[in-house]
Amino acid sequence: MADTLPALQKEALREIAEAKDMEALLQVEQKLFGRKQGYLTAELRKLGGIPESERKSQGEALNLLKATLERALLDRKDAFERKKIDALAAEDHLDITMDLPPPPRGHLHLIPEFMNQVEEVFGRMGFDVAYGPEIEEEALNFDLLNMPVDHPARDVQDTFWMERASAEGRRLLLRTHTSPVQIRYMQTHTPPFRMICPGKVFRRDADATHSPMFHQFEGLMIGKDVSLRHLKGVMIAAVKELISEDLTFRFRTGYFPFTEPSMEMDIQWGEGEGKWLEVAGCGMVHPQVLRNVKIDPEVWQGFAFGFGVERLLMIKHRIPDIRSFYQGDLRFLRQF
Numbered sequence: 001m002a003d004t005l006p007a008l009q010k011e012a013l014r015e016i017a018e019a020k021d022m023e024a025l026l027q028v029e030q031k032l033f034g035r036k037q038g039y040l041t042a043e044l045r046k047l048g049g050i051p052e053s054e055r056k057s058q059g060e061a062l063n064l065l066k067a068t069l070e071r072a073l074l075d076r077k078d079a080f081e082r083k084k085i086d087a088l089a090a091e092d093h094l095d096i097t098m099d100l101p102p103p104p105r106g107h108l109h110l111i112p113e114f115m116n117q118v119e120e121v122f123g124r125m126g127f128d129v130a131y132g133p134e135i136e137e138e139a140l141n142f143d144l145l146n147m148p149v150d151h152p153a154r155d156v157q158d159t160f161w162m163e164r165a166s167a168e169g170r171r172l173l174l175r176t177h178t179s180p181v182q183i184r185y186m187q188t189h190t191p192p193f194r195m196i197c198p199g200k201v202f203r204r205d206a207d208a209t210h211s212p213m214f215h216q217f218e219g220l221m222i223g224k225d226v227s228l229r230h231l232k233g234v235m236i237a238a239v240k241e242l243i244s245e246d247l248t249f250r251f252r253t254g255y256f257p258f259t260e261p262s263m264e265m266d267i268q269w270g271e272g273e274g275k276w277l278e279v280a281g282c283g284m285v286h287p288q289v290l291r292n293v294k295i296d297p298e299v300w301q302g303f304a305f306g307f308g309v310e311r312l313l314m315i316k317h318r319i320p321d322i323r324s325f326y327q328g329d330l331r332f333l334r335q336f
Contacts, residue, residue, distance in 0.1 A: 005061055005062070005065055008039075008065070009065055009068060009069070012028070012032060012069050012072075013068075013069070013072055015028045015031075016028055016069070016072045016073060016076050017072075017076070019076060021080065022077070022080050025073065025076055025077065025080070028073075029073055032069060033066075033069075033070075035116070040062065040065070040066055040069070043062055044059075044062055044066075044120065044123050045119075045123055045128070045129055047059050047062070047123055047124065047126070048123060048125075048126035048127055048128050048194065049126075049128070052126070055124075055126065059124055081103070107336075109325075109333065110313055110317075110325065110333070110336050111215055111309055111310070111313070111325060114242070114309060114312070114313055115198050115215065115217065115309060117242060118196070118198060118217050118238075118242065118309075119196070119198065121238055121241050121242055122196045122219065122238065125194075125234065125237075125238070126194055127194045127195055127196045127219065127221075128185075128193065128194065128195040128196075129195070129196055129197070129198070130181050130184070130185045130195050130196075130197045131181065131197065131198075131199060132175075132178065132180055132181035132184055132197065132199070133175075134174060134175055134199065134200055134201075134202075135162065135172055135173070135174060135175070136172065136173060136174075136175040136180045137166060137170045137171070137172060137180075138154075138170060138171040138172070138173060139170065140180040140183050140184065141173060141175055141176060141177075141179070141180050142154060143292075144183050144289070144292045144293065145179055145180075145183065145257065145258040145289060145292075146257045146258050146286050146288045146289050146292070147257045147258070148257070151257065153176060157204060158176070158203060158204050158205075159173055159174075159176055159203065159204065160173060160174040160202050160203075160204065160212075161173045162174070174201075174202035175201055175202065176201055176202065176203050177201050177216060177218065177306060178197045178198070178199050178201060178216050178217070178218045178306070179218060179258065179304075179306070181197035181199070181218070182195070182197060182218060182220045182304065183289075183292075183293060185197070185220070186220075186222070186290075186293040186295060187293050187294075191222040191223065191295060191300045191302075192222055192223040192224070192300075193220075193221075193222055194219070194220065194221040194222075195219070195220050195221075196217050196218065196219045196220075197217065197218050197219075197220075198215070198216070198217035198218075198309075199215065199216065199217075200213060200214070200215055201213075201214060201215070201216050208320065208321045208322060208323070210322065211310065211322050211323065211325075211326065213326075214308060214309070214310050214322070215308070215309035215310060216306055216307060216308060216309060217306075217307055217309060218304065218305065218306040218307070219234070219304065219305050219306075220285070220302065220303075220304045221234070221302050221303055221304075222285070222290075222295070222300050222301070222302035223300065223301070223302060224299065224300060224301070225301075226301055226302045226303060227284075227301075227303075228261075228263075228284065228303065230303065231282055231283075231284070231303035231305065232251065234303075234305075235265060235280065235282065235305055236249060239267070239279075239307075239312070242312065242316075243267075243312055243315060243316045244316065247267055247268070247315075248267065248268040249265060249266070249267060250265075250266045250268075250276065251263045251264070251265055251266075252264055252266065254281060254283070256281055256283060257286065258285070258286050258289050258304070259281075259282070259283025259284055259285060259286055259303075259304060260283065260284060260286045260287075261283055261284060262281065262282070262283035263281075263282050263283055264278055264280070264281050264282070265278070265279055265280040265281075265282060265305075266278050266279065267279050267315055269314070269315050277311060277314070277315060278311070279307055279308060279311045279312055279315070280305050280306060280307045280308070281305065281306050282303065282304065282305035282306070283303065283304065283305075284301065284302070284303050285301065285302050285303065285304050310322050310325055313325070317335075317336065
């Protein structure tokens with residue numbers, strides 16, 4: 001792959017330079033950096049599948065190429081903007097020497113921007129990225145995750161159930177976590193592997209720190225000698241890179257039907273001593289969950305974790321109310 005990067009850079013810079021207008025330039029940007037089909041995006045995701053001895057050098061080369069092309073795109077966009085301003089000045093006889101404020105520029109909302117960063121950070125750790133449907137079957141959301149039929153999460157007070165069933169007659173719901181994506185991944189992949197699954201989830205809950213719709217990213221790592229030591233190392237390293245090196249963590253015992261033992265990860269939040277805010281549940285994958293997806297727990301073991309995206313952003317930016325993310329108030333969004 002490294003041998004092809006100079007040619008790719010040359011071709012990409014040529015396309016950027018030859019873009020005739022902003023629309024053509026945006027098509028080039030999508031071709032390179034599109035989230036689903038962008039060439040560089042796909043290459044960054046492939047890093048998890050190459051030998052560890054090559055991963056660092058190839059990752060550095062790809063990140064350098066990415067920075068070069070992003071700068072070229074930005075310079076070309078600025079050139080189009082200057083051309084547009086010059087044309088208006090010539091037409092309307094404006095005094096272009098006036099010291100005007102720079103035009104406002106749009107940017108991604110905090111949540112998709114952060115989820116892109118999550119994919120990049122875990123991609124450099126060798127984690128694959130997987131997605132799944134937001135309308136899910138009951139078996140994948142609960143049964144195969146070792147959640148008993150009388151578990152309170154199945155109640156209508158907690159879960160959004162669909163009125164119609166699937167074509168096969170199975171009950172459907174708005175997924176309450178992204179864990180079904182882990183099940184789908186384990187059903188179609190052979191260990192060892194590591195993956196994350198970001199996306200929207202839905203629960204009947206609403207207050208300053210809970211929302212009926214919010215975002216998660218969950219992670220899974222299965223191998224022959226994976227332990228809690230690996231779990232804590234991965235989680236702490238990722239959060240420090242995504243949020244801040246200056247954080248205080250604590251792990252405390254918890255209960256989840258799909259992990260054993262289970263833990264919860266808290267981060268100290270607020271001024272001074274602050275208060276503890278739960279940001280993740282985690283633990284070693286329950287042997288029964290592995291059996292449910294035809295993986296032998298006598299040979300393989302691993303860990304799983306799930307982070308709330310909004311919770312992490314609340315800590316990073318000191319946002320006191322989760323509802324601020326969804327109200328569309330530009331006075332709030334322009335701060336970031």
